[in-house]
Amino acid sequence: MSLSTNLKELLISKGATEVGFANLKEIENVPSDMPNGISILIKLSKEAIKSIDVKGKKEYLKEYDNSYPILDELALKGEEFLKNKGYKAYALTKERVSVPDNKTTLIPFKTVATRSGLGWIGKSALFITPKYGSAVRLITILTNAPLDFNKPITASLCGMCRICQDNCPADAITGLTWNPKLERNDLFEYKKCLNVLEELAENEFHNPNVKVCSKCISVCPNTQRYTEK
């Protein structure tokens, strides 16, 4: 069995929903000594997603918070596995990644995920998969291990759908269809989104640290196909 298959089996056995491998050589900020990426995806539960539309979003917030340690642990397991095989590997865990004010990280997990063939970027700038819509969470491992790269996804499957745009309470979505060359700002204005997140923190959660809306996740027809199944 190949290294890729072994690694994938390990990660799935530890709780990953999907795993993909990407060649990141051309991607900005990727270190030249670790030009390959592993994208690890976990799905969120249907119950959690359904609670997005219920005031307080209790189930959703709980699962959202829990997803961080789960993803970190998966990525660290993968890192360890690759290091034991003699390769360089670096899991981009929460504490290792600095997120600037505009929430654009140096090596976006979403870019690694599209390059790994797991899905595309929606008009909302969210990552979308055919099977789970946007009801997913992602993490990345960088490595120099030779992996069986998946075919990158370079086209959006949103078509003429504009449900997320029409339902965005912040009017933050421009409506432009994604392609890999567009900047996140072309699709979505983070500042507008943040305004609504801050309003929700005050009025729905009564906690300045809970800035969660996720309307674009719950209304996406791809997400709904998953939650209604």
Next chain:
Amino acid sequence: MSLSTDLKELLILKGATEVGFANLKGLENVPDTMPNAVSILIKFPAEIINTIQEYPTKIYIDKLLEINDILDDILLAGEDFLKKKGYNAYGQTKPRTVVGEDKRSKIPYKTAATRAGLGWIGKCALLVTPNYGSAVRIASIYTDAPLDFGKPIKQSYCGECNACVTDCPGDACTGVDWHEGIDRNDLYNQKKCGDKALELSILKTGVDHYYCGKCIIVCPFTIKYLKKELK
């Protein structure tokens, strides 16, 4: 009201987005009897252009052909209007246009459009307009009617941008900047463009047309238009 204003109003009523008037005297193939041109532009709906981010789509090609038909109707309406006023006029409709092997027509629509001040020619030999980028379709009427000519645009406003050159799947654009009078073949290779466009049309939409659209969708002027319109 002037003849030009009346004509423009009529054409916009019929569905034109913009109308400009050009003096084509002295240009190759322009008949002495009809040295003026009416350049008619229809913007491509943003939500349709938005579907070709990666490849041409069936809906895009269908809309393009539909706009071609609308343009033909508008040309004939304009021709009729001018003739009734006693002028010579000839709408250059699709059925009346002979296109050579290399897709050149005798009097290019694009030349009339730049002369009418509607836009300039981009690095992939497309008409680029400030308001709609390349997301436009155009056509011309030739006439001897005295018209209020627009200010011709004689140079490109593409600047350092090379998006269409870099992204062309047919590698057909040379990257040379347009200025008035430059030959189309100095800007791009029609054969390379046509071969690739045909391949993509068939592969991605099942329709054997020569429409790719990549240079339209990557143009920053088009993107600006889409963002504004999709809101």
